[in-house]
Amino acid sequence: MSTKLFADSSCDLPLAFFKEHGVELISLQVHIDDKEFKDLITIQPETVYNEIRAGKMPKTSQATPQFIENLFIELAESGESGIYIALSSELSGTYQTAVMMCEQVKEKYPNLDLTIIDSRCVSVGYGMAVMTAVDLIKKGKPKDVIVEIVKEQCQHMEHLFTVEDLDFLAKGGRLSRSSAFIGGLLNIKPLLHVEDGKLVPLEKIRGKKKLLKRMLDVMEERGVDLENQLIGISHGDDEATALEVKQMIEERFGAKKFYINLIGSVVASHAGPGTLAFFFLNKKPSMEEV
Numbered sequence: 001m002s003t004k005l006f007a008d009s010s011c012d013l014p015l016a017f018f019k020e021h022g023v024e025l026i027s028l029q030v031h032i033d034d035k036e037f038k039d040l041i042t043i044q045p046e047t048v049y050n051e052i053r054a055g056k057m058p059k060t061s062q063a064t065p066q067f068i069e070n071l072f073i074e075l076a077e078s079g080e081s082g083i084y085i086a087l088s089s090e091l092s093g094t095y096q097t098a099v100m101m102c103e104q105v106k107e108k109y110p111n112l113d114l115t116i117i118d119s120r121c122v123s124v125g126y127g128m129a130v131m132t133a134v135d136l137i138k139k140g141k142p143k144d145v146i147v148e149i150v151k152e153q154c155q156h157m158e159h160l161f162t163v164e165d166l167d168f169l170a171k172g173g174r175l176s177r178s179s180a181f182i183g184g185l186l187n188i189k190p191l192l193h194v195e196d197g198k199l200v201p202l203e204k205i206r207g208k209k210k211l212l213k214r215m216l217d218v219m220e221e222r223g224v225d226l227e228n229q230l231i232g233i234s235h236g237d238d239e240a241t242a243l244e245v246k247q248m249i250e251e252r253f254g255a256k257k258f259y260i261n262l263i264g265s266v267v268a269s270h271a272g273p274g275t276l277a278f279f280f281l282n283k284k285p286s287m288e289e290v
Contacts, residue, residue, distance in 0.1 A: 003143045006084035009039035011127035012264040021134045028266045031059040039265045048265045049237040058269035062094040069101040076109035084116045090197035119154045120197035124232035125279035159194035161277030222282045226253040233260045236275030
């Protein structure tokens with residue numbers, strides 16, 4: 001039996017990836033000036049960055065329960081098994097909604113075979129788990145093996161990132177206001193990470209050059225076998241810095257495999273332009289398939 005994969009647009013993989021690999025897109029929603037857009041469908045990240053620079057403050061919401069329910073009904077009627085890898089439940093209600101809709105669909109379709117994974121990840125860290133699942137499905141691995149490997153990868157996925165302005169995260173409720181601080185005038189940059197699915201400030205560092213070096217220091221402290229694993233980098237419309245960081249990681253760790261992409265509309269609405277993040281594993285995968 002084939003396995004159908006579902007992912008939402010906050011994994012920051014392009015629409016072409018979903019189409020090419022047959023991944024079912026659950027598009028989260030972006031709201032600007034009382035207009036509603038479907039992420040990756042009716043709005044692209046570049047538009048969101050331009051709107052933010054023009055002084056707008058986009059808001060986001062999850063996909064509607066009805067939309068998710070319809071997808072799960074289609075899965076049940078197809079007879080396929082399914083895996084939905086969801087954005088961290090600490091950052092969105094999408095995971096809880098999906099679980100609720102799954103239980104609702106099972107009342108009518110008790111044979112629905114769907115596993116919903118709370119990735120506890122975001123952006124390309126989440127996207128890399130989706131990429132792993134796609135690879136395992138193509139290799140014909142059974143669903144339970146795919147779920148086990150993806151869960152392990154998510155559990156050991158490190159997120160290190162910095163933003164130009166913590167106010168974006170604070171206003172969007174993704175970071176407690178007490179954690180936000182004004183550092184622009186002093187050229188102070190925040191270093192954050194994800195801890196148990198939540199965005200948590202780690203350090204405050206003066207100057208971009210020192211910040212990037214510190215991010216690599218933390219990467220060295222936490223990462224395992226960086227030379228041979230896939231390193232993810234996502235950026236808030238600042239490809240030059242992303243490529244600079246890639247070169248620094250190559251030179252310091254001998255890393256060879258990278259995935260670099262623009263931070264998507266939903267995450268950008270909360271993090272703002274100039275965000276930089278990278279993602280790596282802090283433990284060697286126990287299964288060679290990864």
